[in-house]
Amino acid sequence: MSETRTPLLRVRDLSVTFGHRRKVSAVAGVSFDIYEGETLGLVGESGCGKSTTGRALMRIVEPSAGSIELEGVDITKKKGSALRQLRTRMQMIFQDPISSLNPRRRVRDIVAEPLDCWKSVEGDERLALVNDLLTKVGIDPEVYGNRYARQFSGGQCQRISIARSLAMRPKLLICDEMVSALDVSVQAQILNLLEDLKNEYGLTLLFIAHDLAVVKNVSDRVAVMYLGKICEIGPADTLYATPEHPYTKFLLGAALEADPDAPEHREVLAGEPPSPLNPPSGCRFRTRCPYATDKCQNEEPALEEIVPGHQVACHYPLSISLERA
């Protein structure tokens, strides 16, 4: 990972606040980069702000502060046609494949919708492009192209969503829990398909999910979120093997491995995440952290690089506190 590489997407201090009187900061100052051609996994429990982050990047929800730069251009201030133009560069795939598609439209028209909006290609060229996209995602356009979306299973609908999202040749694809609703056998098909398409189309991915094994499988780097903040970002294999933030360690410990001989982690995190309406002072994880001290209560830890490419927001990163011990 050379230092000179410019990120495709650069997010700085992104915040999203909901509500009028009682404000909830769903995302409270998040910074990360996504480099061209890589997959950044974003993992965390429900309510941690991972989906809101993804939606804010697409400007589906408006960021209340911070900047989002796509290819060096700040997109937080873009409006109207400039914003529309921008959205062809980034596309999103959602969790529920069935409700993402209009049940009363034909598959071919669903996939062609972005092309039709922009009138970029028409006639035979349009048809050829749509057929090509459907073939790429494993749906035979001759057999299924004229069927209605309601006639398809969840896995097939997700394939159609992927084809649609690729129609404008986006640079960045944001996948929000895209395989969570699928059975494992179908989930594996979609994950493999995503890897293939990523290579073929040179895509950059932000892969948001709660399932740790799924995130690791597709990601080059992984960011862990807790209560609106990023606790840790690092290369997937390193982060899973040697987590630095106590939350990451407990999260990984709670993940159930499909292996009776897997080491058992009975050291389970007690309690539940506090309400984002009233987040704890200092480090947001300190109320559940067994290692928390007064410093954690008074001072908020910044996200800092402890080894090149591995950033942690903790006063006492695990490897360093081990050395001291």
Add this chain to the structure above:
Amino acid sequence: MSDAPLLAVSDLHTTFLTPHGPLPAVGGVSFELGSNETLGIVGESGSGKTVLSRTVMGLQARTNVEISGSVRLHDFEVVGASERAKRKIWGTEVAMVFQDPMTSLNPVLRVGKQIDEILRVRLGMNRAEAKARAIELLDLVGISSPEERYRVYPGELSGGMRQRVVIATALAGSPKLLLADEPTTGLDVTIQAQILNLLDDIKERLAMSVVLVTHDLGVVATRTSRIIVMYAGRIVETGSTRDVFYRHRMPYTRALLESSPKVSSPAHTRLRAIPGRPPNLLDLPAGCAFAPRCPYATAQCHSERPELRESDEAGHAFACWNPLPVTQGASA
């Protein structure tokens, strides 16, 4: 109540009569469960695992359903029993925990009242006894300050807390068998671990048997002694948890294990996906239901349905014409 198993299911069929024809959701399932045992039932959606557990519980609606075979809970035959008779065993012999803790609880009744109900109606306790016992139960399932939580409404609790309340309600009548259908599916991983540990702990303390129904192989890997793998309404493999994980013979079991991503595998490990998707139960193939997706399928697999047959290990059986060779388990 002698040597008879706690639960004996034999040749159970649950068929839904749909406008498109009969749908065999459970197509001939037999198994037994002893005391103080945890059994995992694993399958993908549509495999019949939920219908099976509801039929065992006797909860299946009567209209447009045909149920045949037998479900014996000790001496009680569930299939064909009247609602009134079943009410005698619900709660005290067998209880169930469902996936969605919000819809399992009445949103307009205080949490305590919902636990009290079974104690007063079924166990004949008076108001004060019931309240004391309900608070004890809330404490047992790990709810802090149970006296205060006794008075809250379900909506004031988080998903994990609600599931604890549901478990407390299920335990109120001291059942001998607890059926848990996807008890942790909507919950976060850290909460899931808490609930599974709780179920394990309670099973030991109260000497119950637990049936854990799930799609997640991770849930059953370390918490069960035996596993049943279901596909298209039938048992395709069953055995001790270790046999099923390490010495499986049915290609579907292997495919299921290999298609799930693992936390311990390196990033970008290619998953061995199963082509196709589970069959339409209205139009099941004549032979093995997995044959259309199976890499080893032969002509026999497409025409004749394999029955469960015993493997070399005791209690390990599989339904396959061309079983995988016996291995001593890659990781064993």
